[in-house]
Amino acid sequence: xxxxxxxxxxxxxxxxxxxxxxxxxxxxxxxxxxxxxxxxxxxxxxxxxxxxxxxxxxxxxxxxxxxxxxxxxxxxxxxxxxxxxxxxxxxxxxxxxxxxxxxxxxxxxxxxxxxxxxxxxxxxxxxxxxxxxxxxxxxxxxxxxxxxxxxxxxxxxxxxxxxxxxxxxxxxxxxxxxxxxxxxxxxxxxxxxxxxxxxxxxxxxxxxxxxxxxxxxxxxxxxxxxxxxxxxxxxxxxxxxxxxxxxxxxxxxxxxxxxxxxxxxxxxxxxxxxxxxxxxxxxxxxxxxxxxxxxxxxxxxxxxxxxxxxxxxxxxxxxxxxxxxxxxxxxxxxxxxxxxxxxxxxxxxxxxxxxxxxxxxxxxxxxxxxxxxxxxxxxxxxxxxxxxxxxxxxxxxxxxxxxxxxxxxxxxxxxxxxxxxxxxxxxxxxxxxxxxxxxxxxxxxxxxxxxxxxxxxxxxxxxxxxxxxxxxxxxxxxxxxxxxxxxxxxxxxxxxxxxxxxxxxxxxxxxxxxxxxxxxxxxxxxxxxxxxxxxxxxxxxxxxxxxxxxxxxxxxxxxxxxxxxxxxxxxxxxxxxxxxxxxxxxxxxxxxxxxxxxxx
Numbered sequence: 001x002x003x004x005x006x007x008x009x010x011x012x013x014x015x016x017x018x019x020x021x022x023x024x025x026x027x028x029x030x031x032x033x034x035x036x037x038x039x040x041x042x043x044x045x046x047x048x049x050x051x052x053x054x055x056x057x058x059x060x061x062x063x064x065x066x067x068x069x070x071x072x073x074x075x076x077x078x079x080x081x082x083x084x085x086x087x088x089x090x091x092x093x094x095x096x097x098x099x100x101x102x103x104x105x106x107x108x109x110x111x112x113x114x115x116x117x118x119x120x121x122x123x124x125x126x127x128x129x130x131x132x133x134x135x136x137x138x139x140x141x142x143x144x145x146x147x148x149x150x151x152x153x154x155x156x157x158x159x160x161x162x163x164x165x166x167x168x169x170x171x172x173x174x175x176x177x178x179x180x181x182x183x184x185x186x187x188x189x190x191x192x193x194x195x196x197x198x199x200x201x202x203x204x205x206x207x208x209x210x211x212x213x214x215x216x217x218x219x220x221x222x223x224x225x226x227x228x229x230x231x232x233x234x235x236x237x238x239x240x241x242x243x244x245x246x247x248x249x250x251x252x253x254x255x256x257x258x259x260x261x262x263x264x265x266x267x268x269x270x271x272x273x274x275x276x277x278x279x280x281x282x283x284x285x286x287x288x289x290x291x292x293x294x295x296x297x298x299x300x301x302x303x304x305x306x307x308x309x310x311x312x313x314x315x316x317x318x319x320x321x322x323x324x325x326x327x328x329x330x331x332x333x334x335x336x337x338x339x340x341x342x343x344x345x346x347x348x349x350x351x352x353x354x355x356x357x358x359x360x361x362x363x364x365x366x367x368x369x370x371x372x373x374x375x376x377x378x379x380x381x382x383x384x385x386x387x388x389x390x391x392x393x394x395x396x397x398x399x400x401x402x403x404x405x406x407x408x409x410x411x412x413x414x415x416x417x418x419x420x421x422x423x424x425x426x427x428x429x430x431x432x433x434x435x436x437x438x439x440x441x442x443x444x445x446x447x448x449x450x451x452x453x454x455x456x457x458x459x460x461x462x463x464x465x466x467x468x469x470x471x472x473x474x475x476x477x478x479x480x481x482x483x484x485x486x487x488x489x490x491x492x493x494x495x496x497x498x499x500x501x502x503x504x505x506x507x508x509x510x511x512x513x514x515x516x517x518x519x520x521x522x523x524x525x526x527x528x529x530x531x532x533x534x535x536x537x538x539x540x541x542x543x544x545x546x547x548x549x550x551x552x553x554x555x556x557x558x559x560x561x562x563x564x565x566x567x568x569x570x571x572x573x574x575x576x577x578x579x580x581x582x583x584x585x586x587x588x589x590x591x592x593x594x595x596x597x598x599x600x
């Protein structure tokens with residue numbers, strides 16, 4: 001059998017050399033995959049390249065190489081970069097600590113902390129290790145670890161976990177564990193193990209290749225038994241080169257990713273978009289996901305005949321001089337509901353407890369119940385007793401107000417549900433989601449109340465990051481395709497473990513975004529349903545393109561087996577099929593809503 005297809009031997013040798021240089025690496029990669037048990041869509045392409053070399057048909061082989069390498073490049077682009085969740089978590093871990101020895105403070109690396117060390121934690125710093133507060137008061141933001149939306153007041157005896165953020169007052173603590181054994185370190189390990197154990201989705205092209213590759217080999221055997229002509233067998237292989245599998249899926253996936261990006265939905269890789277098309281169960285975090293994630297004034301309860309709005313306005317006037325989170329909440333509420341706020345004078349703040357000042361000539365105290373009651377004892381003992389009664393009736397987060405004139409009030413705070421939830425759950429039901437779950441690190445009573453308001457019957461509170469991962473993985477093992485939505489650091493492991501993890505970047509920042517497969521750049525959970533629709537449409541178009549392309553390839557295989565097509569002619573026909581397949585797959589980048597009915 002001649003090794004050239006041209007009357008010019010030098011031109012034939014150039015074509016052959018080009019096929020050797022470009023085709024053998026492709027064939028070798030496929031062969032190594034076969035040794036690992038990977039019999040995907042490129043097996044037929046490898047056989048066509050090798051057959052073209054052996055039968056002296058380099059031009060046909062080069063066309064196959066072009067299609068194969070182009071598809072690999074598209075797929076690599078669609079897959080994008082791997083997640084850097086573990087690196088991002090480690091970068092945000094506590095790095096430094098202040099050790100107290102015999103009254104002297106020295107700076108050390110967090111890794112040098114030993115159990116029993118006395119540590120000073122200043123305002124604005126991360127708690128460097130798990131331990132117990134021994135002296136001082138402050139408020140600590142634990143939302144990254146527990147999902148608790150409001151700062152936790154810490155006093156002597158309060159247990160803290162590393163990674164929490166100290167907000168206002170300095171305190172000392174007794175370290176109970178090394179930083180490498182802390183709660184934060186366990187979250188890093190959970191993300192690492194969840195990513196390693198997560199089962200990859202079987203890609204759409206490989207699903208079709210399971211039956212198409214054996215069918216192609218059977219057609220080659222039939223062509224050989226009928227004709228005993230290896231060129232005819234090569235023609236069958238060239239026409240059967242599954243370029244619809246190699247090209248259609250990546251093009252459609254890229255189109256879907258680009259479409260999502262225009263809607264501020266970042267899909268990190270092609271597998272995530274295919275996963276969006278297959279999910280059927282939704283798991284939600286509470287704080288910052290179903291709720292706005294920030295405390296708001298829910299009520300003002302007065303213990304005297306005073307006006308609630310008047311006391312709110314006076315409290316806000318004093319709180320304008322404080323940098324505490326709840327002070328800003330009170331000021332924002334008063335600015336919406338009351339007349340322009342006055343300016344307080346003679347401001348005095350006790351970090352972590354409260355603030356006092358004079359508003360329109362009258363002394364006002366705002367803060368914790370102990371702080372306000374102690375301040376009132378010397379000015380209005382009767383009001384101090386009324387405040388004590390109000391404290392016994394209350395639960396949840398609150399602040400207290402007391403005035404020199406004997407007026408007292410309790411300002412209550414609560415996290416508010418998002419406005420977009422009703423339409424979001426309605427759309428998810430229309431998309432066939434069979435069940436929704438609510439898993440949170442917040443208190444069980446708070447989780448129960450939110451679940452009742454949104455209509456979720458399966459919920460749990462007081463969960464650690466490990467608890468969330470265990471529950472998500474249990475759903476996966478039960479055959480569910482889980483869509484996990486979260487925004488806090490404690491959600492990162494479960495986002496990694498789910499079929500598709502969705503992060504709200506407006507709250508969680510880099511760490512959660514790195515652990516997730518999909519990131520919503522706009523703080524709007526209603527776009528979750530839109531992301532699912534985009535994924536389903538892209539996968540539908542990919543399957544449609546693959547089906548039509550393989551159908552045309554089967555027809556071409558019949559003509560090639562009958563000896564009606566040469567290998568080069570078969571390669572050109574396959575190229576025409578590819579163009580049609582790619583043009584159809586490009587529709588995935590178009591609008592979802594205008595063509596939504598095309599999807600099943």
